[in-house]
Amino acid sequence: MKLLASLLTAAALAAPVFSAFAAGDAPKAAKPDLVKGEASFTAVCAACHGADGNSAIAANPKLSQQHPEYLVKQLQEFKSGKRNNAIMKGFATALSDDDMRNIAYWLTSKPAKAGFAKDKDLVAMGERIYRGGIADRQIAACAGCHSPNGAGIPAQYPRLSGQHADYTVSQLNMFRDGSRANSIQMTQVAAKLNDKEIKAVADYIAGLR
Incomplete structure (x- = not known):
């Protein structure tokens, strides 16, 4: 009986702990640090992607105003190798999850500069x-996922x-030939597009606002 009483007492003491976690009181992720994000971006990313994420190099994507969840996902996949790019893997490997979040949330706070169709x-x-x-x-409209004005859907x-049209062309080609394989939907869409169609939609996106 003494043993049973001890077990019941222990269970009673533990119950509030389990109840607290069940109520959603588990520790939350720290708020992104935009100051650290800017410092990390300036040190690691700005040379290729521009001081404020508005890359002036057509082969490198503009990152400003991008959804932070999307940016974190891409950095994690560069780091893991799921998205294959030797240069980006080298940079991403040096970043912690907190670094990635800080950079991503800083970038989304920077306004994107408009582009132009040519x-x-x-x-x-x-x-x-x-x-x-x-x-x-059976090629779906890009606007269905990326919205009519190109704003996309967060996360x-x-x-x-x-x-940049050059960057969009390169990514659609990589989805089409399988060298970029981190989005089943994009692989399926790009597989049905010919070179002229890829170039056309990329040029339209460049001027979209």
Whole structure:
């Protein structure tokens, strides 16, 4: 009986602990530190992506105003190798999860600079694909996931508005040939696009705002 009483007492004392966690009182992640984020970005990323995330190099993506959850996911996948890029893997490997969050939230606070479409002959085709897809080939409209103005959907689909056309072309080609394989949806869409269509939709996205 003494043993039973001891067990019941121990259970009673432990109950509030379990109740607290069940009520959602588990420790929460620290708030992103934007000062540290700017310092890390300046030291590691600015040379390729611009001082404020508005890359001036067409081969490197603009990162400003991007959804922080998306940026963290990409950095984690560069680090793990799920997204294959030797240069980015080297940088991402040196970052902790907190570093990634700090950088990502700092970048999303920086306004993106508008871009411009350059090929008048292709931009109309790009707009049709972006807004309406290609129904007879079962190609979904880009706007369905990335929104009509290219703002994207936080955490799931990245902001595309104003992105460099050269960068978008390179990523669509990589999704198509399988060298970028961290999005099943994009692999399926890109597989159905030809070179002209990829160039057209990329040029339209560059001028989207």
